[in-house]
Amino acid sequence: MPPTKGSPVVVLLVEDNMAHAELVIRSLEDHGVVNQIVHLQDGESALAYMRRQGIYANPESSPRPDVILLDLRLPRVDGLEVLKEIKAEPTLATIPVVMLTTSHAEEDITRAYAHHVNSYLVKPIDFEKFRELMKSLGFYWLIWNERLDGSHDDSDRGG
Amino acid sequence: MGDTVSGKGPNPIQILAALGVAIQCFELRDSDQHRRELHPAIRSLLLHPEQPGLTLMAITHPDDQALLEAHLKGLEAATPKGKVYTHDLRLKDAQDQWRWFELHHMWIDPVPDAPEIRIYGAIQEITARKEIELAAIEEARLYRRIFEDSPIGIAIGKPDSRYDRVNKALCDIVGYEWYPGIMLDLVKHTHPDDLPANLALIERQLRHKIAYAEFEKRYIRTDGEIRWMHMYGHTIYNDQGEIEYGVMMSLDITAWKALEAERLLSTTERERLIQELEGRNAEMERFIYTVSHDLKSPLITVQGFLGYLETDIASGRTDRVSRDIEHISQAISRMNVLLQDLLELSRVGRLVNPYEWISLDFIVMEAVQNVIGRIDRINAILNVRNGMPTVYVDRQRIVEVFQNLLDNALKFMGDQTVPYIEIGADETETEVICFVRDNGMGIEPRYHEKIFGLFERLDPQTDGTGIGLALIRRIVETHNGRVWVESDGQNHGSTFYFTLPRKEPSHASNER
Incomplete structure (x- = not known):
């Protein structure tokens, strides 16, 4: 089922584990809730992408995501730091950030919410539950949840 | 005999003046008379009735009798002319009260009209003054005792x-x-x-x-x-x-000070131990958390791709099957490596080999042997300094440290066309500083601390568990040393340093 909004639905997945990234991408694609998934492997690139720096300068090839799926433990700049930076920038803060991690740690959950994470999800080990979670996640954030049209923000930033 | 001075001899007033006595003044015929009878002047002073056999000795306080005896002996001896004897003693009056008297006697040359008179005497009551004096003496004695004792x-x-x-x-x-x-x-x-x-x-x-x-x-x-x-x-x-x-x-307060110092020491020692324990607990918590997190990842991969394997087979997507299996097998082998590395890490500090004095030359040689194949494969130039110092270490562990650092240097050469690795050691007064230097991809300063953390990896593309540097730090710290990295950042190479103390560590034994 293709998204009904005018602009294509873009998900930014920040995940250093290639296998996990593939599982997430396949699950989301199975349910047909996205047009495009951008996968980055570390926090530094994620921030560069969001800020349209370096190789991500072109808005055509680096579209603004409708939702960011963020792993917690990332090389170079970790997920929490990425979250903090995004939420600190007014033009980026409106994008929903969903933590997608293996960590149940109270400390991680608390800190993520303290930095205004929109949702905190723990990856289930069980395959069916994993797929179910990805399906719910896709429907909730990309279909049922009213998205903010990010194109205005983009033009404001002047690319 | 016993008469007061009449017209004969010197004027008694003059004698009194010479003796400094103002009242109750008597003249005595000779000293022997004292032993035979109480002189009437003394008797009347003390209001004793006349009775035969009453002598001066008889009314003298027992404690003062020896003094009186000495006094009389002094008189009886042929004493020099003009010599005055003065003694204080207690005499009993008619009411049996002891009263203090000052006794003066003076031996004189005989005078022509009374040649038998050889001694003049005077007696003066001093009870009141004596009591004050005695009290003062007692007071002084008391204060002297307080001071001295x-x-x-x-x-x-x-x-x-x-x-x-x-x-x-x-x-x-x-x-x-x-x-x-x-x-x-x-x-x-x-x-x-x-x-x-x-x-x-x-x-x-x-x-x-x-x-x-x-x-x-x-x-x-x-x-x-x-x-x-x-x-x-x-x-x-x-x-x-x-x-x-x-x-x-x-x-x-020497003893008290020693106790206080001991108590202070034991308090700070206890606080130090508590802090150390808290630190260890926190470290353990972090460790368990990171381990569980990293062990969960491959499980998710295995379960996930097993699930897809099933659906892919069912739907006839054979093109995907081999990829699913590859993911599964990779996750399993990664888990295996992870467990092995964790086991290795847990051994450091728990399993200690005997420490020995050994030249770093041998240790480095052994480490190089273990990675020589990979050095050859990338055509790296290896420069190992000669004549490095001898150290007292767990040999096998320090070989591991050099080997891990060599591994890292080889792994992170980047696109360096002339890979170069240098190994050496410098000595200071207290420690030996070992280093492994490369001209590889380098590390940005902001990661210099982070890389020594457990499971920390800078590059998701390179294989590895992120345990290597944590392991090195563990080993170096059990040798009471420090480890750090210096690098001018991206593509400027990096130098890893670690120190080893120059004397035998206190725990250098076969402890478990």
Whole structure:
């Protein structure tokens, strides 16, 4: 089922584990809730992408995501730091950030919410539950949840 | 006999004047008379009735009889002319009351009209004065005893003298044998560290007439032992308000000080242990958390791709099957490596091989042998310094450290076309600083600390568990050393340093 909004639905997945990234991408694609998934492997690139720096300068090839799926433990700049930076920038803060991690740690959950994470999800080990979670996640954030049209923000930033 | 002086001999008033006696004055014919009978003048003074056999000795206080005997003997001896004998003694009056008298006798040359009179005497009652005098003597004796026998050290000094009168306790404190009248220069026995403050205090006391001060200081005893004192000092003024004496009481608190120091030490030691334990607990918590997190990842992969494997087979997507299987097998082998590395990490500090003195040359050689294949494969130039110092280490562990650092250098060469690795060691006074230098991709300064954390990896593309540097740090720290990295950042190469102490570590044994 293709998204009904005018602009294509873009998900930014920040995940250093290639296998996990593939599982997430396949699950989301199975349910047909996205047009495009951008996968980055570390926090530094994620921030560069969001800020349209370096190789991500072109808005055509680096579209603004409708939702960011963020792993917690990332090389170079970790997920929490990425979250903090995004939420600190007014033009980026409106994008929903969903933590997608293996960590149940109270400390991680608390800190993520303290930095205004929109949702905190723990990856289930069980395959069916994993797929179910990805399906719910896709429907909730990309279909049922009213998205903010990010194109205005983009033009404001002047690319 | 026994008559008062009549017209014969010297004028009794003159004699009295010469003796300094104003009242109750008598003249005695000779000394022997005292032994035979009580002189009428004394008898009438004491209001005793005349009775035969009553002698001076008989009414003398038993304690004073020896004195009287000596007095009489002195008279009976051929004494020099003009010599005056004076003694205080107690005599009993008619009411059986003891009263104090001052007895004066003077031996004289015979005079022509009374040649038998050889001795003049006078007796004066001094009961009231004597009682005051005795009370004063008792008072003085009491204060002398308090001073001399006090268990607290006491020193009494005058402002213009460096010598103090000291009591027995103070002599014990500074290590002298006490004798009456001993004077000591206490400044000489004061601990040099306490002397300036001590002298300044005395100076202030003198200048500002401070009446009282309390402080602590140390005396060094003659045998070298240090004694801690709690001092109480006060000053005594004369009627003009000038300082006459300084009195210093010293309470020996050496034992108490030692206890206090012990208690302080045990408190800080306990706090240190608690902190260390808390640190270890926090480290353990972090460790368990990271381990569980990293072990969960491959499980998710295995479960996930098993699920897809099933659906892919069912839907005939055979093109995907091999990829699913590859993911599964990779996750499993990754889990295997992870467990092995964790096991290795847990062994450090738990399993300690015997420490030995060994040249770093041999250790590095062994490490290089283990990675020689990979050095050849990328055509790296390896420069190992000769004649490196000998160290006292767990040989196998330090080989591991060099091997891991070599591994890293080889792994992170980046696109360096002329890979170069240098290994060496420098000595300082206290430690040996080993280093492994490369001209590879380098590490940005902001990651210099982070990379030593467990499971920390900078590059998701390179394989590895992120345990290597954590392991190195563990090993180096169990050798009481430090590890750090220096690098000017991206593509500037990096140098890893670690130190080893130059003397034998205290725990260098086969402990488990």
